[in-house]
Amino acid sequence: MKPHTLSVLVENRPGVLSRVTGLFSRRGFNIESLAVGTCEEPDMSRITIVVIGDDAKIEQVMKQLHKLIDVIKVSDLTENERVERELALIKVNAEPGTSRAEIMQIASIFRAQIIDVGSKSVILQVIGDTQKIDALEKLLRQYGVKELVRTGRIGILRGTKMVKSEK
Amino acid sequence: MKTGAKILVESLQREGVEILFGYPGGVVLPIYDELYESPLKHILVRHEQAAAHAADGYARASGRVGVCLATSGPGACNLVTGIATAYMDSAPIVALTGQVPTSLLGNDAFQESDITGITMPITKHNYLVKSTADLSRVIQEAFYIAGTGRPGPVLVDIPKDVSTGLAKDIPLPEKVTLRGYNPTYKGHKRQIDKAVELIGHAERPLIYAGGGVISSNASAELIQLATSCGIPVTTTLMGIGCIPCDHPLNLGMLGMHGTEYANFAVTESDLLLAIGVRFDDRVTGKIDTFAPHAKIVHIDIDPAEIGKNKRVDIPIVGDVKAVLQDMLASLKKSTMYEPWLKKIRHWRQHHPLRIKDDGRLHPQQIVRALSDLVKGEAVIVSEVGQNQMWTAQYFCFHHPRSWITSGGLGTMGYGFPAAMGAHFARPDVPVFDIAGDGSIQMNIQEMSTVSANKIPVKVAILNNMYLGMVRQWQELFFDRRYSYTELPSVDFVKIANAYGIEGMRVESPDEVLPALKASLDCDGPFVMDFRIEREENVFPMVPTGAAINEMIGGHPRS
Numbered sequence: 001m002k003p004h005t006l007s008v009l010v011e012n013r014p015g016v017l018s019r020v021t022g023l024f025s026r027r028g029f030n031i032e033s034l035a036v037g038t039c040e041e042p043d044m045s046r047i048t049i050v051v052i053g054d055d056a057k058i059e060q061v062m063k064q065l066h067k068l069i070d071v072i073k074v075s076d077l078t079e080n081e082r083v084e085r086e087l088a089l090i091k092v093n094a095e096p097g098t099s100r101a102e103i104m105q106i107a108s109i110f111r112a113q114i115i116d117v118g119s120k121s122v123i124l125q126v127i128g129d130t131q132k133i134d135a136l137e138k139l140l141r142q143y144g145v146k147e148l149v150r151t152g153r154i155g156i157l158r159g160t161k162m163v164k165s166e167k
Numbered sequence: 168m169k170t171g172a173k174i175l176v177e178s179l180q181r182e183g184v185e186i187l188f189g190y191p192g193g194v195v196l197p198i199y200d201e202l203y204e205s206p207l208k209h210i211l212v213r214h215e216q217a218a219a220h221a222a223d224g225y226a227r228a229s230g231r232v233g234v235c236l237a238t239s240g241p242g243a244c245n246l247v248t249g250i251a252t253a254y255m256d257s258a259p260i261v262a263l264t265g266q267v268p269t270s271l272l273g274n275d276a277f278q279e280s281d282i283t284g285i286t287m288p289i290t291k292h293n294y295l296v297k298s299t300a301d302l303s304r305v306i307q308e309a310f311y312i313a314g315t316g317r318p319g320p321v322l323v324d325i326p327k328d329v330s331t332g333l334a335k336d337i338p339l340p341e342k343v344t345l346r347g348y349n350p351t352y353k354g355h356k357r358q359i360d361k362a363v364e365l366i367g368h369a370e371r372p373l374i375y376a377g378g379g380v381i382s383s384n385a386s387a388e389l390i391q392l393a394t395s396c397g398i399p400v401t402t403t404l405m406g407i408g409c410i411p412c413d414h415p416l417n418l419g420m421l422g423m424h425g426t427e428y429a430n431f432a433v434t435e436s437d438l439l440l441a442i443g444v445r446f447d448d449r450v451t452g453k454i455d456t457f458a459p460h461a462k463i464v465h466i467d468i469d470p471a472e473i474g475k476n477k478r479v480d481i482p483i484v485g486d487v488k489a490v491l492q493d494m495l496a497s498l499k500k501s502t503m504y505e506p507w508l509k510k511i512r513h514w515r516q517h518h519p520l521r522i523k524d525d526g527r528l529h530p531q532q533i534v535r536a537l538s539d540l541v542k543g544e545a546v547i548v549s550e551v552g553q554n555q556m557w558t559a560q561y562f563c564f565h566h567p568r569s570w571i572t573s574g575g576l577g578t579m580g581y582g583f584p585a586a587m588g589a590h591f592a593r594p595d596v597p598v599f600d601i602a603g604d605g606s607i608q609m610n611i612q613e614m615s616t617v618s619a620n621k622i623p624v625k626v627a628i629l630n631n632m633y634l635g636m637v638r639q640w641q642e643l644f645f646d647r648r649y650s651y652t653e654l655p656s657v658d659f660v661k662i663a664n665a666y667g668i669e670g671m672r673v674e675s676p677d678e679v680l681p682a683l684k685a686s687l688d689c690d691g692p693f694v695m696d697f698r699i700e701r702e703e704n705v706f707p708m709v710p711t712g713a714a715i716n717e718m719i720g721g722h723p724r725s
Contacts, residue, residue: 063471069292
C-alpha cells in the first residue's frame with residue numbers, strides 16, 4: 001500500500017471532474033490529493049490524483065477511469081522518474097517585535113517566501129513535496145498558524161517521456 | 168433551419184430506430200408534437216419505469232439499441248431503475264429526457280431534476296445538450312456509445328429551449344470517433360496462443376460462458392469451441408441460451424442456484440475458460456474456493472472486468488466473437504477429455520434437477536410444460552426471485568436472446584414491461600413473462616398498455632402468495648420467521664379482465680397444459696394465475712459465503 005500519483009488527461013467539458021470524483025467515491029477509492037487545471041492542449045484538462053492502494057486496487061482505479069468516455073489517458077507517474085510539487089500558503093501569527101525574525105529565518109531555510117506582511121501576521125508561500133510542506137507547517141505551529149491552504153499535488157515525468165493523448 | 172425536436176426525430180430515424188417507449192409531459196411537448204406526424208412508432212406506457220424496461224427488453228431480444236423517452240423531473244427519475252437495470256446487464260438503450268429550459272437550469276424550477284447527475288453512476292455515458300446545434304451529433308454519439316464495446320445505457324437530457332430552438336443541418340461523419348473511447352475488439356495474438364496451448368495441456372477443462380457471448384452474437388463460435396474439443400459448458404444466468412439446453416456438453420447454469428454437476432465441474436476443473444463473464448458473487452460463492460484447481464483464461468471486452476474479482480492467468484481483452492474466431496483458427500480437434508466427460512455424466516446422472524409429481528401444483532412442472540409446448544421457439548422473460556430461478560433451471564432454451572431477465576440488478580417488475588419490448592423485437596414468436604405474485608404487482612399498470620396496444624404478451628404468474636425468494640431465505644436462515652413476506656390473495660384474472668385482458672386461474676396440474684394452450688390460442692395478451700405450492704423452494708442452493716460445491720437441497724454426494 002503506497003501512494004500512487006495518477007495523471008489523467010480529460011476532455012475540458014463541464015461535469016468531467018464530477019464523473020471522476022464520483023467514480024472514486026462509489027467504488028470506494030480514497031482520494032489523497034486532487035489537482036485540476038488546463039494543460040498544453042486547449043480542449044483538454046489534466047487531473048493529478050494521489051490515491052493509496054495495493055497494486056490490484058490501483059490497476060482497478062486506472063481501468064475504471066479509462067472507461068469514462070471523457071477520459072483520454074490515464075498514467076501512473078509513480079512507476080517513472082518524475083517531479084512532484086505542492087504549494088501552500090500559510091498565515092502565521094507574528095506580533096511586531098517578537099517572533100518575526102525567527103519566522104523569516106525558518107522561511108529562508110525552507111526557501112519559502114513572505115508574500116504578505118500585516119500588523120499581526122505574515123503569509124508564507126512554500127513550494128515543495130508533501131514532506132517539506134508538512135515539516136514547515138510543524139515548525140510554524142509554535143508561533144500559531146492562523147490559516148493554511150494547500151493545493152493538490154501535481155506531477156510531471158522527467159526527460160522526454162510524456163503523458164499525452166495518442167493521435 | 169429546423170427545430171431541435173425535428174432534428175431529434177430525424178436523428179432517431181437516421182439511427183434506424185423503429186419504435187420508442189415513452190410518456191409525455193410539460194417539457195417534452197415539442198418532441199411529442201413532432202412525433203405526432205412521424206413514422207416512428209411510439210408506445211405509451213403507464214409508468215416511465217416500464218418505458219426503460221421495454222426499451223431494454225427490445226434491445227436484448229433484437230441486439231439493437233432500445234429507446235425510451237420521458238419528461239423532466241419525475242418522468243426522468245422514474246426511468247432510473249430501468250437505466251440501472253440495463254447498466255448492470257450491459258443492455259444498449261438510449262434514454263431521452265426532457266429538461267427545463269437552460270435559463271432555468273439549477274433554479275429548482277418546476278419538474279426540474281439533475282438527471283445527468285443522478286444517472287452518472289448508472290450510465291455508460293450521459294449528455295446534457297446545451298445547444299440545438301449539438302443535438303444531432305450528440306444523438307449519433309449516444310447510439311454509438313450505447314451499442315458498441317461493452318453495451319450499456321446512454322442518457323440524453325434535452326432542455327425545452329433546445330428542442331424548440333432552431334439550428335441548421337450539420338454534416339455528420341459516417342463513423343463516430345471519440346478520442347476517449349476506443350474499445351478493443353481483436354484479442355492479443357500471443358495471449359490467444361497461450362490459451363490454445365493451455366487447452367491442449369488440460370485434462371479437465373470447462374467453459375464458463377456469460378452474457379458477453381450473447382451480446383457479441385458468438386453462440387455459434389462458442390458451440391464450435393465446445394464441440395471441436397469436447398469441452399463441457401456451464402452458463403451464467405445471463406449466458407443461458409448461448410448453447411442449446413439439450414446439447415450434451417451443456418451442464419446448465421452454475422452458481423447459487425446452478426446445477427450440482429455444473430458446480431462440481433467448476434470445483435474440479437483444471438482449466439476454466441471464462442468467456443464474457445464477470446465472476447459475480449452469485450456465481451462464485453466464496454471467491455477463494457471458486458475453481459481452486461484451475462488455470463483461468465478470461466475473455467472480455469471490458470478490461471476492467473479482468474482481475475476485478477478473481478486473479479486470472481491469461482487475460483484476453485477483446486470482443487468474444489472475434490477472439491473465439493481467432494482461437495478456433497489455431498485449435499486442433501481432440502477427444503482427449505473423455506475421462507472428464509465420463510465423470511461429469513456420472514454426476515449428471517446422480518444429481519439431476521428434480522420435479523415433484525405428487526398431484527399438487529409445483530412451479531417446476533409449469534415451467535417444464537411451457538418448455539415442452541413451445542420447444543424453444545418463444546422469448547421467455549422473467550421477473551426476479553423464485554420465478555426467475557425456476558425458469559432458468561427448468562426451461563429448455565434453444566436460442567440466444569430467447570431468455571431475458573434482470574440478472575445484475577435483480578429488478579422486480581422488470582419482466583412484464585421488458586416482455587412488451589421483446590414482442591416488438593420478435594413479433595414472430597410468442598413472448599411469455601414468467602412472474603411471481605410479488606413482481607407482477609410492481610408494474611401491473613402495464614396491463615393497460617398491452618391491452619390498449621394489443622401486445623400479445625402471455626403472463627404466467629407463479630402465485631404462492633408470498634415474496635417467495637425472501638420467504639425461502641427466512642425459512643432457511645431466519646428460523647421461519649416470515650417477516651412481511653406474506654401477500655394476500657389477489658384475483659389476477661379479475662384484474663386482467665378489468666383491463667380488457669383474458670385470463671385463467673389454474674389450481675391443479677391437469678389444468679396447466681390447457682391454460683398454456685389457451686394463452687397461445689389467444690391473439691392478444693393473456694394472464695394465467697397459477698396457484699402453486701406455497702412453500703416450494705428453489706433448490707439446489709449455495710448459501711451465501713459457502714463454496715459452490717457445498718450445496719443444500721441437492722442429492723447426497725455419491
